[in-house]
Amino acid sequence: MSRSRAGRSGHNQPLTVPPSILAVANQKGGVGKTTTAVSVGAALAEMGRKVLLIDIDPQANATSGLGVDRSRVETSIYDVIVMGRSLAEARMHTAVPGLDVVPSDIALAGSEIELVDMARRERRLQYALEALASDDDYVLIDSPPSLGLLAINAVVAADALLIPIQCEFYALEGLGLLMHTLALLRKELNPTLGIAGIVMTLFDARLALAHQVVDEVRNRFGDQLLTPLIPRNVRLSEAPSHGMPITLYDPTCRGAIAYRELSANLDARIQGGAVLSTAEIPSPV
Numbered sequence: 122m123s124r125s126r127a128g129r130s131g132h133n134q135p136l137t138v139p140p141s142i143l144a145v146a147n148q149k150g151g152v153g154k155t156t157t158a159v160s161v162g163a164a165l166a167e168m169g170r171k172v173l174l175i176d177i178d179p180q181a182n183a184t185s186g187l188g189v190d191r192s193r194v195e196t197s198i199y200d201v202i203v204m205g206r207s208l209a210e211a212r213m214h215t216a217v218p219g220l221d222v223v224p225s226d227i228a229l230a231g232s233e234i235e236l237v238d239m240a241r242r243e244r245r246l247q248y249a250l251e252a253l254a255s256d257d258d259y260v261l262i263d264s265p266p267s268l269g270l271l272a273i274n275a276v277v278a279a280d281a282l283l284i285p286i287q288c289e290f291y292a293l294e295g296l297g298l299l300m301h302t303l304a305l306l307r308k309e310l311n312p313t314l315g316i317a318g319i320v321m322t323l324f325d326a327r328l329a330l331a332h333q334v335v336d337e338v339r340n341r342f343g344d345q346l347l348t349p350l351i352p353r354n355v356r357l358s359e360a361p362s363h364g365m366p367i368t369l370y371d372p373t374c375r376g377a378i379a380y381r382e383l384s385a386n387l388d389a390r391i392q393g394g395a396v397l398s399t400a401e402i403p404s405p406v
């Protein structure tokens with residue numbers, strides 16, 4: 122994929138600075154990875170950025186959350202990762218102008234096993250992205266809640282991680298494991314992997330514990346913690362069943378406003394080059 126984004130027409134502020142490939146990752150389940158990938162993808166597209174969301178989770182929640190009709194899917198991420206088809210063949214438009222998706226597929230569930238015997242099995246997505254000639258400004262990868270080969274493909278292909286953390290006690294334990302894994306992946310597979318930001322999700326301002334978790338994460342990550350915090354908002358949990366990102370489903374609800382602001386801040390950070398360098402991995406919590 123072309124690394125130069127200067128001068129693309131249609132933008133007030135053309136993108137010039139990588140990274141643009143962000144893996145939305147946390148091995149913990151149900152922390153808001155998919156909600157973040159879909160909502161940030163839609164909000165960035167709404168700002169005029171061109172976004173490709175790759176769903177590499179066999180659960181296919183981002184695919185269905187974007188209203189992709191499974192019967193229309195001819196080529197999925199399974200065909201790309203396992204069968205060697207191109208991302209260009211698999212990408213589909215969504216209802217949001219500027220936001221495309223590479224859909225997932227239940228067949229992906231078996232791919233962890235199929236991949237085991239394949240050459241360069243951790244780099245299948247990286248190679249597919251390198252072969253993609255496109256003018257996307259951002260590629261967001263929604264990864265599964267595991268540390269298996271699919272999640273590793275996402276992290277290896279990425280320039281940086283976007284890490285959603287749920288504002289609850291166990292989040293901190295999970296974060297320690299994630300930092301350990303990140304250090305390992307940098308050492309073994311992707312030495313330039315950065316952190317694009319931490320997204321605090323499902324924040325309930327009435328709970329003292331939620332504030333404590335945010336404070337703890339802020340102590341560790343400083344300004345890597347993206348603002349605003351994403352509130353617990355029932356509209357965010359309803360949107361996927363209508364096959365719409367929150368920015369379409371209820372554009373003025375608290376969740377939509379928060380994700381829109383966060384996406385603008387993320388975009389500004391990335392354009393400013395403020396992504397953690399390899400030397401700055403916070404120690405495990």
Ligand code: ATP
Pocket residue numbers: 149150151152153154155156157178180182264265266322323324351352353354355357358359361376
């Ligand atoms: P998995 O690990 O299974 O892939 P995930 O990390 O992708 O999960 P989501 O699917 O985004 O997590 O969120 C888990 C559940 O919480 C979903 O039902 C989602 O709709 C809901 N949810 C996520 N964020 C919020 C929020 N801010 N407010 C209310 N509900 C939310």
Ligand code: MG
Pocket residue numbers: 154155156178180182263264265
């Ligand atoms: Mg998910």
